[in-house]
Amino acid sequence: MRRGILLIAMLSVPAAALALEDEPIEALQAVEEIPDHLLLDVGIRVFDTGIPADDEHAKYLLEEKGVFEEIRKSEARWIPMNLKRALESTGYWGAVRLVPAEASVDVMVEGAIASSTGKKLEIDVIAYDATGRRWLSRSYEREADPVAYIPNATVEPFQSLYNRIANDLLKEKNDLDPEDFAEIRRVSELKFASALAPSAFEGYLAEKKGRYSPSRLPAEGDPMMIRVASIRERDHMFVDTLNEYYADLYAKMEGPYRGWRSNSYDEQLALEELKRASLWRMLAGGAAIFGGVMASREGGGWSNAGQIAILGGMAAVMDGLDKQAQTAMHREALKELAGSFDSEAQEILFDVEGEVLRLKGSVDTQYARWREILRDLFAAETGIAVDPNQAVTPPSR
């Protein structure tokens, strides 16, 4: 009996702990307008799906567990969009954008999805600024807010997780000195400039152990810097347009994704309940059988109480086995749900990502032309010969 009580206590402790841990988290909001010099632009990259791209066997194994590639790809865009909105809503940041991998921004946030179901989200996040200072590197895990799955609810199930990341980033930002802001922005500008016109901005940035600092600054009214600033403005326009495509993806995905997550949440809850019940019955049944056998042996023969305990225990074990069979059914249902949404997600993703790739292709061509023109302008203005291959393969922009 004691064992039973202990077991019940063990099974119920995590639930209580979760309840405490899962208090809603609000994103800290700016109470007054933040001055421009204390604002930093944030770039969020599309997250890593957490699915190995070229390993078909691994993909198959994950699909068996209900983890589908196209859903993850969509989530790899969905989650950063939510984080972007959480950050924007605080008023503590400059422009917050989803950016291409090669972008040069003040603060960059990257992430990878470790686990994502309708019930739980687990992501690994790192954040660093243009100077290379590491802001964050940690895992975030959160159970869905059940209120989000009530019909007509307008709450994002994992809003608290996004708010928590926003708060952690704010904490790091608040630890900066006022001069750090200027340096981060300057390095970010110079990184962009040296990627676009390497010959003109060679030696402007110093790098030591992965940390960047300006070693010298362009003169006031430097014509090359003015040109770069003009191109950077366009770069922001391009990234804003990309973000509109991602917003399009978000809008198209929202309905079906919410539906899938809601169903997945219900199935997941039922599955966990069955697992718990099955385990409990198997353990209780096993204990009853063991107790029955012991009681019979102590009595020197098969006592009635012992026989009853054994029979009861066997019934409990059978029930546990039956529950195990039911969990398999729920797992299959989860897999089917995911498989069905996967096709839908694929269609949405192909549509939007096709446009994104087309736009990026056109823009990359423009960048190649700009690099070439700026290289030639630098040579024409300074008389310094430039390696013609230099502008072709830039490190980043």
Next chain:
Amino acid sequence: MKRLRRFDPVIVLSTFLVGAPLTALAATQSQEPETKKEEEEEGKSSEMTAVETTEEKREGLHRKLDKTLSEFDALILREQEILEQRREAAGAAGGGAGAGTAGVAGEGGSGVEAAEGESGEEAGGETASGGKANTEGTGGSPDQPAGEPIPSSGEPTESPGESDENEGGGEVSNGHRVPEDVGNGEDDDIVARQLREAAMREEDPELREKLWDEYRAYKFGQKKPTKTNEPSEKETKP
């Protein structure tokens, strides 16, 4: 030339052996001092040309940069149009199935969407408050920016042409007002044409005027307005 036409064995032989008729060689030798003078003069003038070429090259590069920047602006404008068309198409699709989607999606935006009023406006049509549109079954565009009124279900969405206000003078083309001073756009290149089309389609009068300014700057910055009746650059080229 007449002498060459006659069969002269000396000329033929010299042409065969030396590669040029002796007479021509003789003529070349007699002209040598003059050629040297010309070469010296050319040498002097080539230095001048080199200076000009560097200047010209620089100017050419500046023009090229300006042109690529304008092309990029046109590219982004075109993308905005594509996005707009996608939204209109999605809005139309939503109009048919608005009520249907209301049930599926659990209606609506995330908790963050409450804050979208502020952030959404600055991001243009970026916010995805489509959930809200679906929630109410209005059939509005999923990308209806937060804070903007959502068109009611079945209500036909206004096309850019229909909404164009026609105040002031100017030619009306395809339902869009074209300022008189920009000409008819017959000799537009691809960038100018894109800018012109973007300006013609723009509904916001302020933005439209900016687009026309950009069009003017691009087109007449390179070339004089056609009012002078001078032949255009293209026409003068062989």
